[in-house]
Amino acid sequence: MSGLSLPGRVVAVTGGARGIGRATAEAFARAGAKVAIGDIDAALAARTATELNSATAGEIIGLPLDVTDSDSFAEFLDATERHLGALDVLVNNAGIMPIGEFVDETPEMTDRQIDINVRGVTTGSRLAMQRFTARGRGNLVNIASLAGATGEPGLATYCGTKHFVIGFTESLWREQHSRGIGVTMVLPGFINTELASGTEVPRWARKLSMREPEDVAAGIVAAVRADARTITVPSSLGLLLKSTQLLPGRLRYAAVNALGWGDVFTTPDHQLRAAYHRRLTGEK
Numbered sequence: 001m002s003g004l005s006l007p008g009r010v011v012a013v014t015g016g017a018r019g020i021g022r023a024t025a026e027a028f029a030r031a032g033a034k035v036a037i038g039d040i041d042a043a044l045a046a047r048t049a050t051e052l053n054s055a056t057a058g059e060i061i062g063l064p065l066d067v068t069d070s071d072s073f074a075e076f077l078d079a080t081e082r083h084l085g086a087l088d089v090l091v092n093n094a095g096i097m098p099i100g101e102f103v104d105e106t107p108e109m110t111d112r113q114i115d116i117n118v119r120g121v122t123t124g125s126r127l128a129m130q131r132f133t134a135r136g137r138g139n140l141v142n143i144a145s146l147a148g149a150t151g152e153p154g155l156a157t158y159c160g161t162k163h164f165v166i167g168f169t170e171s172l173w174r175e176q177h178s179r180g181i182g183v184t185m186v187l188p189g190f191i192n193t194e195l196a197s198g199t200e201v202p203r204w205a206r207k208l209s210m211r212e213p214e215d216v217a218a219g220i221v222a223a224v225r226a227d228a229r230t231i232t233v234p235s236s237l238g239l240l241l242k243s244t245q246l247l248p249g250r251l252r253y254a255a256v257n258a259l260g261w262g263d264v265f266t267t268p269d270h271q272l273r274a275a276y277h278r279r280l281t282g283e284k
Helices: 019-030 043-054 070-084 107-135 156-179 202-207 213-226 235-245 249-258 274-281
Strands: 010-014 034-039 059-064 090-091 139-143 182-188 232-233
Touching: 010 019, 010 059, 010 070, 019 043, 019 059, 019 090, 019 182, 019 213, 034 043, 034 070, 043 059, 070 090, 070 107, 090 107, 107 139, 107 156, 107 213, 107 274, 139 156, 139 213, 156 182, 156 202, 182 213, 213 232, 232 235
Parallel strands: 010 034, 010 090, 034 059, 090 139, 139 182, 182 232
Antiparallel strands: none
């Protein structure tokens, strides 16, 4: 299939009230699309929509969404279509990334990552695909992670969930692309959002590896326009990871550690991550 012209199209973004989701909603609105922001924080979703409408003169609405609840997800998409029209693009962006060794991770936090990062993506993909296949058109965008192409200490469950998203999305592309449905996998690296707060990449690699949410958003919009199967942001970090993966296991990890990447997620600044951690756990 060919890419999608965006003016007048209807786009839904999960986890859209902050970070990459917010930037993506804004980027689509600036491209002329009508956008629904879904977020577990319904008040923030509504406030973000108001702010982005003022900034873009777009048509953006904020709606409540719990991606772990299939009824909530279905109502989010139904409400999007009631207010904006038939859905053209779904961006499965919602995700969480707690940091710490797996042995210290509670079963509840393991389940929460699986519920949001895996089940949220499968639920959204199923509900969107049902609409898309009935109409013979549509675009699905699933946000994975470059961490899903590796195995990072301190991110065992998170990496596992993103490994799933990579394989799942690749399979969906092979199932649906020939039928006219666009499927795009997005692999962000180190993006300057609350999710990555308290982590620090090696000084030498910062220009190579760190980007802003707006960079990911621009890549997503370009990918939908071009019907791209996979995008990596930044592409330079993806190339670096691919080059190290050509090495045998022991040499690869020795090289990673020597370059200063080995403890990025095992020695975070917990004070800088405190606000994010409280939001994940519901602590006050």
